[in-house]
Amino acid sequence: MASVRKVVFPVAGLGTRMLPATKVLPKEMLPVVDKPVVQYALEEAAESGAETFIFVTGRGKVLVEDHFDRAFELFQMLEEKGKRGQREALERALPPPGRIVYTRQQAPLGLGHAVWCARHLVGDDPFFGVILVDDLIHAPVPCLRQLVDAHQATGANVVAVMEVPPEDTAKYGIIRPGAAEGDRVAVRGFVEKPRPEEAPSRLAVVGRYVLSRRIFPILERLDVGAGGEIQLTDAMSKLLEEEPFHGLRFTGRRFDCGDRLGYLEAIVAYAMEREDLAARFHAVLRRYV
Numbered sequence: 001m002a003s004v005r006k007v008v009f010p011v012a013g014l015g016t017r018m019l020p021a022t023k024v025l026p027k028e029m030l031p032v033v034d035k036p037v038v039q040y041a042l043e044e045a046a047e048s049g050a051e052t053f054i055f056v057t058g059r060g061k062v063l064v065e066d067h068f069d070r071a072f073e074l075f076q077m078l079e080e081k082g083k084r085g086q087r088e089a090l091e092r093a094l095p096p097p098g099r100i101v102y103t104r105q106q107a108p109l110g111l112g113h114a115v116w117c118a119r120h121l122v123g124d125d126p127f128f129g130v131i132l133v134d135d136l137i138h139a140p141v142p143c144l145r146q147l148v149d150a151h152q153a154t155g156a157n158v159v160a161v162m163e164v165p166p167e168d169t170a171k172y173g174i175i176r177p178g179a180a181e182g183d184r185v186a187v188r189g190f191v192e193k194p195r196p197e198e199a200p201s202r203l204a205v206v207g208r209y210v211l212s213r214r215i216f217p218i219l220e221r222l223d224v225g226a227g228g229e230i231q232l233t234d235a236m237s238k239l240l241e242e243e244p245f246h247g248l249r250f251t252g253r254r255f256d257c258g259d260r261l262g263y264l265e266a267i268v269a270y271a272m273e274r275e276d277l278a279a280r281f282h283a284v285l286r287r288y289v
């Protein structure tokens with residue numbers, strides 16, 4: 001089974017939950033410790049074997065493009081100031097030339113529409129990855145890599161799933177589970193944001209997918225769904241009538257950086273992992289808790 005060469009990053013959302021921070025700044029540029037969340041996402045894709053990184057941007061998102069550019073004056077200044085190590089680290093973080101491509105979602109018509117905007121860039125590849133950048137996932141093996149492995153083992157579409165508390169089902173797409181094999185669960189259906197009493201399970205879909213390119217003609221025909229948006233979940237439900245899906249209970253912790261509390265927790269978790277910060281940060285936290 002071929003590996004997944006292309007990954008789509010839909011970054012055209014408005015980020016209203018993080019206003020006023022996101023009035024001008026794209027939410028993908030919010031830093032967790034000292035790295036914007038979008039860079040964690042790109043690194044995860046690269047470590048998962050992706051070769052082409054497809055960004056679906058929108059109005060006000062040019063900083064995301066700038067971030068992956070060579071900052072010529074900065075690089076030269078770091079060199080002159082004897083900070084070669086820092087310059088080299090910035091250089092290493094850049095994707096190879098021509099491997100990052102951008103298209104624009106001209107209006108925020110929903111996640112499904114954003115993914116559809118990447119159809120010509122995904123081209124003939126039978127399967128592609130999707131990473132929702134604000135879902136930051138801290139994992140021993142990059143989360144998308146875990147999905148790609150599950151895809152290679154099954155040949156199927158794969159979505160990342162995690163167990164959520166019953167009262168939270170209405171915030172997520174929830175799967176109707178079928179047979180389980182290890183960490184994989186066959187998907188029998190997707191239910192968008194069910195109330196707890198209607199939820200077919202507590203397994204919520206979070207922002208990592210390996211999808212067949214057959215999702216594109218489905219998205220093309222799709223009517224506007226919940227919230228006046230074209231929903232990826234609706235398209236996955238239709239694709240499920242033609243092709244199998246698995247939910248993967250990935251190993252790792254997910255932080256919703258598009259939400260205040262999730263974002264704050266991500267900063268604490270990532271700072272406590274950093275050798276240069278953990279002890280001092282711990283002392284700082286003790287002053288408050």
Ligand code: UTP
Binds near residue numbers: 011015109110132
């Ligand atoms: P969210 O549900 O987080 O919506 O989108 P949002 O608009 O970005 O943020 P809030 O809810 O207003 O705070 C889920 C993912 O889909 C992308 C977002 O960028 C995010 O990664 N998205 C959403 C698009 O690319 N285009 C859209 O039209 C909607």
